[in-house]
Amino acid sequence: MVNKINIFKHFLLSASLLLISSVSFSYEPPDTVAVRSHSAGAPAHHDESHGFDAGKMILEHVVDSHEWHLWGHTSIPLPVIVKTDKGFEVFSSSHFGHGGSEEYQGKNYTYALKEGSIVVVDELDGSVDEAATASLYDFSITKNVMSMFITMALMLWIFLTVAKAYTKNAGKAPKGLQSFVEPLIMFVRDDLAKPSIGEKRYERFMPFLLTVFFFVMISNYLGLIPFFPGGVNLTGSISIAMVLALFTLLITVFVGNKHYWQHIFAMPGVPIPVLIILTPIEILGVILRPFVLMVRLFANITAGHIIALAFFSLIFIFGEMNAGLGYGVSILSLVFTVFMGFLELLVAFLQAYVFTLLSAIYFGSAVDEGHHIHNHEDDYLPENSAHV
């Protein structure tokens, strides 16, 4: 027990160190931001006299991008894969130049970046070709995709190593990485899956629950690391959260038994006039529950990133008014960011926990056979935990 606490302490300590170091690495000085946003060509939002635009800077860091910005003017170009009505095209994002100011003459069309997304432009005057852009599908390996690959590679490495360790010292006490991971696996099994799904049926859901739990948790923690390969708002991306929730929805729908569907389409013991109201609500609930899962994960993680960035934006906003004021606020910002960082460490785990728990509860209600007392408990849980 004492050992576990010690590991946790070390973990917290190193994480907080990383957060503090974020001050020096993650944020570009306002002039570069200004130059970038200017060259990205957003005339309506921005003019040079306005100086530092916090909203734009924050949004740029939170949303997906076609290059992985490291520091200053250094970024890793990522492959762009687009499908147009004339077929696929693959090229490097470095063709757009730093900040995405240049156009690229591809095989089929000429492409440019407009507010982060790829558009087809006219070769001659550079105006956006709306018709061709509408049929363009962007399958690029973006920053989020890259970060997702990194997270998954990390997961594969961790869990294949751990699996090997388990087969190697079978029946013995866990060692090293194994002993760090085992309590989490046991937590998912004993505190999430078993109570929500039931002792008899939980086993078939374990692979999905564990994969989701560790994917969300690892990418949340990677997102808290302010430099490469972390710092990406991966789980705070709506697409990622959507796919995870979609998996939960599909599994719930596919494993749902007679009892489950009966409760949705014709709740037993409810008079028909009430059913007319209740059934649409229940059907909507099937979709709504994963939707809420998606929104919760997306909103929590994105909010965490936005808050951390907002505190640092304060430094530059006040710094523009007065250099001294900037320095003064920086101390305050730093304190708040460290505080928020600790909160985010908790949130990162909590969101993985909540997502897995609610998925497990949905699966549990889908495979539930009995008429026991816990039957309707799960109906209240999502609302109760909605504030986390």
Add this chain to the structure above:
Amino acid sequence: MELVKPSIGLIFWMIVSFSIILFLLKKFAWKPILGMIKEREESIENALASAEKAKLEMKALQSSNERILAEARSERDALLKDAREIREKMISEAKNAANKEGERMLAAARENIQIEKNKAIADLKNQVASLSIEIAEKILRSELSSDEKQKTLVNTLLKDVNLN
């Protein structure tokens, strides 16, 4: 609203790679890990159960040991008692036998002595008789060696007889 706009590329890559990683981890990580954890839990449970069983057995063994010990002790006591009785019996029997024998021997000795005494007395009587005869003979001879003596004797004898 860049923030809440799902992107097709990201969704596509996420579905593909999440399915792949789900499959890979299920097959190569979760199955062996969960299996091993379960196996270990079962073996620990079994070990605990068998320890409990061994404890009970030990207790049973101990009580049976105690019983056997008590039995042995009582048996030993009985044996000792028997032995003591036998010894006493033997001693008393031997004593009796010795007494009897002694008495028998004593009686025999007394009888022998009586016989020997009678024999000796008889012998002595015979010897005294023969000695007396010899002495009488010798006296007679000396008394009757001369006429005068014979006459005196006769006179003495006659004198005694007259008075009667």
